[in-house]
Amino acid sequence: MQSIESLPEKHTRLAYQMLDDARAEIANGDTVQGGEKLWGAASHAIKAYCASLGTPHSRYAQRRQALRELADRLGNPSLREHFGIALSCHANFYNDWLEQEDLAEYVGYIEELVNIVLGQRAE
Numbered sequence: 385m386q387s388i389e390s391l392p393e394k395h396t397r398l399a400y401q402m403l404d405d406a407r408a409e410i411a412n413g414d415t416v417q418g419g420e421k422l423w424g425a426a427s428h429a430i431k432a433y434c435a436s437l438g439t440p441h442s443r444y445a446q447r448r449q450a451l452r453e454l455a456d457r458l459g460n461p462s463l464r465e466h467f468g469i470a471l472s473c474h475a476n477f478y479n480d481w482l483e484q485e486d487l488a489e490y491v492g493y494i495e496e497l498v499n500i501v502l503g504q505r506a507e
Contacts (some may be wrong), residue, residue, distance in 0.1 A: 392505055395432035399425050399498050406494070410487045418487050419476035422494045426470035429498040434507035453505060466497035 389397070406421035427447060433448050434441030440446050448467070455463035469490050477480040 391435040392432045395428045395435060396502055396505070399428035399432060399502065402428060402498055403491075404493060406487075407491060410484060410491065413484055415484055415487055416477055416480050417483055418484075419473035419482055419490075422487065422490060423470050423474035423477070425498050426467065426494055426501075429501040433501050433505050436507075451501070454501065456502070458504070460500065463497060463500060466493045469493050470497065 402421045402425035406418050406425060409415075409418035409421055430447040430451055431441045433454065434447065438444070438448060441450065451463060451467050459486060472484070473487065473490060473494070477486075
């Protein structure tokens with residue numbers, strides 16, 4: 385019998401999948417898709433966190449607020465900075481202005497955000 389994936393599990397899986405996909409896209413020189421996948425990794429991590437707490441997360445503003453509150457609770461302002469990087473990666477999808485070197489550098493910041501946020505999920 386196949387187990388049903390919970391919403392936090394689904395978004396956790398997608399966050400890590402997007403991070404892996406971003407690495408591959410960036411390595412292949414696809415800065416548009418690579419940047420969007422970095423954004424996706426950050427966004428899905430926040431969705432997993434919110435879903436684990438039972439808080440709304442379908443709207444961008446809800447995810448942004450949850451991230452701000454988590455950063456404040458942890459006393460970790462770098463989460464806000466990393467989220468800003470994720471936003472610039474998302475904007476790159478529409479503007480294609482980031483270089484491959486920029487995105488390659490950003491992978492580490494997004495990976496850190498993903499790991500911290502997912503580490504704070506409610507059990």
